[in-house]
Amino acid sequence: LPPLCTTSRNTVARPPPGARTPAETSSCSTSCSVDSSPHNSPRAEDTSSMCSSIGDSRASTHSESADKMAMAFRATRTVGKSQTRVGQPKPRLYCEHCCPHTGSMEAVALWAAEPPSPAINLCRIRESVQQAVKSISKELVWKVYFEHSQIEERGGNFQAARQAYVLSAMHSLPNLRWKVWLGGARLELNCDAVDVARQLLDRALAEVPRKTRAVVLLECARLEEYTGNLDKARSILRRAHKETKHEWKVFLESILLELRAGNLEGAIHAAKEALEIHRGTGRLWAVLIQLKQSDGEHEQHRVFGDALKEVPKSGEVWCEGARMCLNPLSSKFNLAQARQFLDFAIKFTPQYGDSFIEYLRLEMLHSGLSMNPQLEQLCVNAEPNYGPMWYHCKLHPLNSTRHVLRTARTMLRTEMALHGMLYQQALARSLSSPTDNQPPMPPTPNHPSCAFVTGLPSLNHMYRNIHVLPSFLRRKIIFGSEHVTP
Numbered sequence: 001l002p003p004l005c006t007t008s009r010n011t012v013a014r015p016p017p018g019a020r021t022p023a024e025t026s027s028c029s030t031s032c033s034v035d036s037s038p039h040n041s042p043r044a045e046d047t048s049s050m051c052s053s054i055g056d057s058r059a060s061t062h063s064e065s066a067d068k069m070a071m072a073f074r075a076t077r078t079v080g081k082s083q084t085r086v087g088q089p090k091p092r093l094y095c096e097h098c099c100p101h102t103g104s105m106e107a108v109a110l111w112a113a114e115p116p117s118p119a120i121n122l123c124r125i126r127e128s129v130q131q132a133v134k135s136i137s138k139e140l141v142w143k144v145y146f147e148h149s150q151i152e153e154r155g156g157n158f159q160a161a162r163q164a165y166v167l168s169a170m171h172s173l174p175n176l177r178w179k180v181w182l183g184g185a186r187l188e189l190n191c192d193a194v195d196v197a198r199q200l201l202d203r204a205l206a207e208v209p210r211k212t213r214a215v216v217l218l219e220c221a222r223l224e225e226y227t228g229n230l231d232k233a234r235s236i237l238r239r240a241h242k243e244t245k246h247e248w249k250v251f252l253e254s255i256l257l258e259l260r261a262g263n264l265e266g267a268i269h270a271a272k273e274a275l276e277i278h279r280g281t282g283r284l285w286a287v288l289i290q291l292k293q294s295d296g297e298h299e300q301h302r303v304f305g306d307a308l309k310e311v312p313k314s315g316e317v318w319c320e321g322a323r324m325c326l327n328p329l330s331s332k333f334n335l336a337q338a339r340q341f342l343d344f345a346i347k348f349t350p351q352y353g354d355s356f357i358e359y360l361r362l363e364m365l366h367s368g369l370s371m372n373p374q375l376e377q378l379c380v381n382a383e384p385n386y387g388p389m390w391y392h393c394k395l396h397p398l399n400s401t402r403h404v405l406r407t408a409r410t411m412l413r414t415e416m417a418l419h420g421m422l423y424q425q426a427l428a429r430s431l432s433s434p435t436d437n438q439p440p441m442p443p444t445p446n447h448p449s450c451a452f453v454t455g456l457p458s459l460n461h462m463y464r465n466i467h468v469l470p471s472f473l474r475r476k477i478i479f480g481s482e483h484v485t486p
Contacts, residue, residue: 125151142172146183146486154397158191168486176486178208182219183484189475194227214244218253222478230261248278255287260466260477267291282307282314282349289320290453297330315349318342322358326365327452328419328426335430338362350382353390354454357408361455364412365423371409379405391480392459415456 129148133141149164165187169180181204188197201223205216217240224233237257240250251274258267271288278284285307292300301324307317318341324330325338339362345355356379363372380401384390393408416423450464451457466474 122152122155122157138171139173142168142170142176142180143486145171146180149183149187150397150484153187153190158187161187174207175209178204178212178216179484179486181207182216183486185219185223186479186484189223189226192471194223197223214240214247214250217244218250221253221257225257225260226474226478230257233257245277248274248281248284251278252283252287255284255291259291260463262464264291264294280311282311282316285311285314286316286320289317290323293450293453297324297327297332300324301332313348315345315347315352315355318345318348319352319355319358322355322362323452323454326358326361326455328422329452333426333430335362335366335427346378346382351384352387353384353404354387356382356384356405357387357389357393357412358455360405360409361412361416364409364416365427371406376402376405388463388480389454389456389459391476392456411456411458415458419457 125148129144132144136144145164145168149161149168152158152161152164162184165180165184168183169177172180181200185197185200185204188194188200201216201220205213205220208216217236221233221236221240224230224236234254234257237250237254240247241254244250251270255267255270255274258264258270268288268291271284271291274284275281275288285303289300289303289307292303304317304321304324307314307320311317322338322341322345324332325334325341327333338358342355342359342362345352346359349355356375359375360371363375383401389408390404393411394404395407399407451460453460462469462473462477466477469477
């Protein structure tokens, strides 16, 4: 499972330049045990308000949730070990006294690993948290409690998660406390406590620094869309367009909101307006290319050409070009050209996960349903982290890159079994007429033209019929698989 930090699993941690060796560290006169007393704690009334909003911090659920789930904290950047599980010899962690050149997350990074069996006692994880807060700098204690709250939330222990968020708020710096309110709002939304989630988001909006204000506004808009208040969500996004005009993500969210609402013309209009401001953003060009599929493949190809003139090194744009070549209903179905486009996409933007999933579809069409080991290793090395298809295939926040790609393979197998006849006909057409002048397949009610804008027609259908989906699927599509990070 991947770490929740940027440290590679295969990298053995070494002391940074100027740091003391283990022998020197052992003789350091300064204790490595850092006091875990509150640092810049909020006022008493702030803490009281937090407790009333997200639960009583004194409630204890240890005995009730002991056998529901198990998580284990691991420590990285240790002397002699890059990964240490609970139960192994306790590592000596770097601290700001013994290792002054280490930064905040460079000093120690905790990451959660979900064991295969949910029967391990959660008390061990809670004990690890208590040990961790005594071994790191006071500025990092709030992050430990923040991660602990997400572990409890994933285990279904919502009250314990609330307690951990309270402790995180008490230990966090004033300019970072808005992240705790944001995480608490996501927790309350998962508990269907929408009013409490709104209150926490309002508080986050009041405390967030101006340069990161767009993050909270996006969360507010998504909350209103999730509850069905589309007009209020649009109003929040219009406000974000004015206050955070420099942030292209608020314009992208307006496009996606209209798309999920079934307003295709509104989505195209929003995309064109966004490109007037952020002309060099490949993600906006990519979504416009996808939307233009409704106007015909020739118009879509024209927009693709315009995008390449503006952002020739955008992996998202090249991926959309490959999708055009992999659409079995298109006259431009061409596996060789799709491979060329996907090679460019992965080269220019390796962190875009959809390119790897589309490459997997290409390999399955070309050589069968087996996984290409080279493609899998390439994906693992690139560590992609975003994309609509990537989020859809990431079933759990802690899924590794390899696990996500193999989940995508299973989904693609199902999709290609359902639409195998269309792909066979497209392959036959491409062999008989290798140029782009193939006769396109006419769309049918079972196979509309928009069904193959990506390699997962079921996901495309969900995007256009989100109002009939159960709440957990609507949450995943609207919020993605992104979890709030400290």
